[in-house]
Amino acid sequence: MDLTTSLQKLAAYRPKQSQKSKETFEKGVALLEHGGYLKQGDEGWDALERLALAALDQDNLEVADRCLELIAERFPGSPRVDCLIGIRMEATESPDVVLKYYDELLEADSSNAAAWRRKVSVLRKMGKVDRAVEELSALLDTFYTDVEGWLELADLYASCSQYVPILLISDAQNLMSARYTYALQSLSHALLLAPQNPSHFLQFAETAYLAGDITLSLKMFLTVVDMTDDDDGDVSPSDSIPTGMTLRAWFGVKLCTRRLLTEPRLLTSSGSQTPAPSSSNISTLDDLSTERLRTAYLDIKNESPPATEKELIAVLATLIK
């Protein structure tokens, strides 16, 4: 792993208490006891770093401290270690102290992107969302290619309602869509940076749906379908069974077409002025997506799907989660 990607990973670190960290932790502790890491050379240090993060994730500060001590002894003054120490501090110290630590790091080297990202996440945890947004925007203005950063910015916009320029707040509906429009803008940067990743498209489509821009959302969902369905396989696309992301995209298509068919107002009220598909195309897409969803349901549950559309959507909504 080279330095930049490791720093980016560290910067994007967030405690999750996941199953995976538990596994890493249990395996790692045994190795740590035997001093096995020190014999492996560079890979050992990488593994030790992972163990430290996993230990923090599992709230085992003792093990984390031992790992950190070993690492800090070997690599004094490395930005990666500074960042790890910061993450360790976040576990016990008050946010103000940690924030000060990161500020000091940034003062010493104003281009330390990892410390900058950590600062943003601390700000976010403290609830200072507006400052987090401000810092993250400045960071992305300098380090444009940080896809994770753009996704986080989109997430920040979508999850908070505090930070929207005052001018735009005229009523609740506007407020909602303004939030999501900002999120969409951030996501479009992520799309530009990684146009090969369908999950960003899916996120864009879902955000557009929430923003009430149904025609844009429909097109994006269809793009995801186009990207993820297995059209290189032996079966023709119409005989394949949608799974995973494709299924989720078809579900999105279904939701969009239903809303477009029931609320014709939405055909022309797109915030991004995305032209709607022709009405015959919409109804055909509606049929097609129903058929796709039924196929998927049959495959997952092994029973015939519910007859009405409403029930089908309700049942699938629980399946896709």
Added chain:
Amino acid sequence: MSSSTPHALAESLCILTLKSGIWVLFPITVVMIMVGILRHYIVLMLQSPPKKQPRAAIREQRALIRSQIIRATSANSPIPPTYYKSISQHLSQAFADGTYLKDGPPKGDAPAPTAPNPLTDPAAMDGMMAGMKTQMVMMVPQMVIMGWINFFFQGFVLIKLPFPLTLGFKSMLQRGVETPDMDVRWVSSLSWYFLNFFGLNGLYRLILGGENSADSSRDMTTPFAAAANIAQPGQAQDFNKLFKAERDNLEFAEGLYSWVGKDVDTRILKKYGRLPGEVPR
């Protein structure tokens, strides 16, 4: 003795020196390897860590990447027209205003900044000094070794190659021994030095890894390449000019722009056989 040809005489002399030659052959090789390894570590010590750049400088340098990224996919862009236009025009405007310039937007009447002289610019000077230091570390020990060989072992014949060679190799293998009659297979001390000089790189790579700075023959072939490489980033680029040029590219890319989702509904319907036109596979 009187019946022996000059050729045979030289041969027997060579055999005489060959015995002592063994005591020269290995020391020369060992000393050269040692010096190479030592040189590697000295160069490592001399290398100063790359200078940290302030935030504004990084921002200036990376601004062009933004436009390159949006241009790269513009013919099949993943983002819808309104978003593309807003990003593209915002960038274009920023380039025109010089928002991304390190020292802020340029003043209207200020003289065009000239590239600083690399000899007076301290930043560029550092780079040149580093190159010079590396050069010195390379030159000095090689000169010393060559002097040592020339002084003590001049005219020594070290080994006899186990295979015959044509006369053309004489100048390569018998440097320092001006004997026209001697068999080409004999290798002189100075030639042995040169063979080592050019041939030890493989050994260094085994001992020190691929990115070592022990091999001096590489620097020898491109004497000032090292210095030139380091001096390059010191040379000031006129970002203002680059930005202005990039605006044209952005405009061109905007002309090529088409959204990947433009006809995606018809495409999907055709793919799934719901529209006449394309036969599904």
